[in-house]
Amino acid sequence: MKVSIIGSGYVGSVSAACFAELGHEVICIDVDEEKVKMINAGKAPIWEEGLDGLLQKHSQKTLIATSDYEYAVANSDLSFICVGTPSGEDGGIDLSIVKAASASLGAAIGKKEGYHVVVVKSTVVPETTEKVVLPIVEEFSGKKAGRDFGVAMNPEFLREGKAVYDFMHPDKIVVGAIDERSGFAVAELYRGLDCTVTRTNPRTAEMIKYVNNSFLATKISFANEVGNICKQLGIDTYEVMDAVGTDFRIERRFLNCGAGFGGSCFPKDVRALIGKAKGMGYEPQLLDSVVAVNERQPLRMVELLQRKLGHINGKRIAVLGLAFKNDTDDIRESRSIPVIAELLRLEAIVTAYDPMAAGNMKRIFGNITYCSTSSEALSGADGCLVMTEWEEFGKLDREFEGMKEKIVIDGRHLLKPEKLTARIDYEGICW
Known part of the structure; x- marks a missing residue:
């Protein structure tokens, strides 16, 4: 399959390299021209174990990078949004980069013939895919979600430092889609991996990601609270x-x-x-x-x-x-x-x-x-x-x-x- 990846940070660069390793054709999209040059030269823009090797193996073969949204969308079947969602001052996430990526994607999809699937991989709170990303893509494309293009949410569960290994050896793959066609397209990307794909709706997929990380964080704080008590005793x-x-x-x-x-x-x-x-x-x-x-x-x-x-x-x-x-x-x-x-x-x-x-x-x-x-x-x-x-x-x-x-x-x-x-x-x- 043909995939475009928006954002070349930890999630984007690892996803791009690993999808290429799974046999897909991948186009990385980044506004940072320096990152584009690095990826095209087979060099990882971030340090992650095993990433350099995969980029060297696939760069300029089945993996390229560009800053041109129209080119990337025209030459792919699915686009993954893998941009950052930093914390805002109130603790909530800042969706400005997600919104900008959605608008650029929408504009590119509007000029494309044929069906295209927009996949959110950035970590976003429940309802973001359906109430923020979907309407922006509709607005800028002039097309209708579920009819002219698909929308899905596919959270990542990668450990920094072990992200390449985790991608290739997942314990879960979650795909939340607005319709069967979108969900099937995303699930097909992972066919080469030995893991059952959990199919659900976008807001449930978003929630699974947050619950997963919040529970692990809770275990750590619980252990620290108990540890502080044990030390006193x-x-x-x-x-x-x-x-x-x-x-x-x-x-x-x-x-x-x-x-x-x-x-x-x-x-x-x-x-x-x-x-x-x-x-x-x-x-x-x-x-x-x-x-x-x-x-x-x-x-x-x-x-x-x-x-x-x-x-x-x-x-x-x-x-x-x-x-x-x-x-x-x-x-x-x-x-x-x-x-x-x-x-x-x-x-x-x-x-x-x-x-x-x-x-x-x-x-x-x-x-x-x-x-x-x-x-x-x-x-x-x-x-x-x-x-x-x-x-x-x-x-x-x-x-x-x-x-x-x-x-x-x-x-x-x-x-x-x-x-x-x-x-x-x-x-x-x-x-």
């Missing part, structure tokens, strides 16, 4: 969760406590669902608590450090880990951000190290010292906060000997102090 929360997780109704994953969740999905999606609920007059108390626990959790790291140091003013503090998770350079909603902000408010001297994300964090904090190794960040430090679960941090040992005061607060349960040769004053955030 001298109980190993990981031992508790290992036992609780054996219950098939609960399952062990996402019950690790720590500094909280971040990234482009969980925080934004929970807030968006909260905003949607409140907009209908319903107060989602549980979801409000999920966000509240997550916002408070990383600051406990600083509080634990203060208890040990007495004060932080003028102290040199090493922050290990800037990305919101390991295996990515993405810092969106990283738990390191509120921690660094609090350290600076308390007038600490901050040194930081991350294997991949330092360049991105420099755009937020230009007044801290970025180091090229953990040893450099730890050298002369009065304290250390471990914020991201990079594998290399779990292997640190002699590097701590360069610290002035060997105080280490672990936010990701990475270190095993009893196995270290270096003598450190170690404390976990919840253990």
Whole structure:
């Protein structure tokens, strides 16, 4: 089949490369000419494991990029909207880019002969596909949805850093369409994958995405709340969760406590669902608590450090880990951000190290010292906060000997102090 993908971020570039790998002809559409050039040269516009290889394999063969909507729509059967939906000031999502993409698509569809399917893959709150995207495409195309063109919602369930693998090995594929023809067309794209396609309507598909992420976020905040209680009682929360997780109704994953969740999905999606609920007059108390626990959790790291140091003013503090998770350079909603902000408010001297994300964090904090190794960040430090679960941090040992005061607060349960040769004053955030 012939597919066009609007947006070349995490979702768009991965979807484009993977659809090409499944044997489809793909055209990427992006207003950023630099991204267009990169994709046409077989280079990924973002870092994602396995993405470069797929782009090198398919670029200029069954995958090309352009900024020309008319060309892309004329030469494809389906168009996926994969643009960003950032959080607005009120916690709701900003649909301005989705609306602009819908208008451009509509204009292009208006000049095309034959049936075309518009597929929303961007994460949007329930009713957006039917009440926002569909009418805009109708307005700008002069055509009628369900008769002249199709509309569907196909949410993504991809982990950053593992997005290519997740796309090719899905645990679920959800297609919500306004009619049978649209749904069938989207489902056919995934025929090469070993996964049942769940067929539903657009607003249900939108809700499945939000519920999926909100539930996982809830598990994390629940684990952190329990971890905070366990710490006060001298109980190993990981031992508790290992036992609780054996219950098939609960399952062990996402019950690790720590500094909280971040990234482009969980925080934004929970807030968006909260905003949607409140907009209908319903107060989602549980979801409000999920966000509240997550916002408070990383600051406990600083509080634990203060208890040990007495004060932080003028102290040199090493922050290990800037990305919101390991295996990515993405810092969106990283738990390191509120921690660094609090350290600076308390007038600490901050040194930081991350294997991949330092360049991105420099755009937020230009007044801290970025180091090229953990040893450099730890050298002369009065304290250390471990914020991201990079594998290399779990292997640190002699590097701590360069610290002035060997105080280490672990936010990701990475270190095993009893196995270290270096003598450190170690404390976990919840253990």
